Amino acid sequence: MVYRLLAVNIDGTLLQSNGRLNKSTKEAIDYVHQKGVHVALVTSRNYHSAKKVAKALKINPMIVAQQGAFVGASMEKPIMVKEFQKN
Secondary structure, eight states: OOOOEEEEETBTTTBOTTSOBOHHHHHHHHHHHHTTOEEEEEOSSOHHHHHHHHHHHTOOOEEEEGGGTEEESOSSSEEEEOOOOOO
């Protein structure tokens, strides 16, 4: 079976309870990225917080942030943004 996408939650999966990336986790993400597997970071955090994690991983992944309210690789060209209606 050929995998093409790895979607990973940030808190409690990529990051340890102290908020840091484990070296072996970083190496595993790098390994799959080098094999051509797309990596997506999924989080309830905001985009900028998720982008910091992506920078630490040294990848430019698709980011699903704010519990799915933002989907995209950059703030400038999102694929989908769901905003609350302002009253």
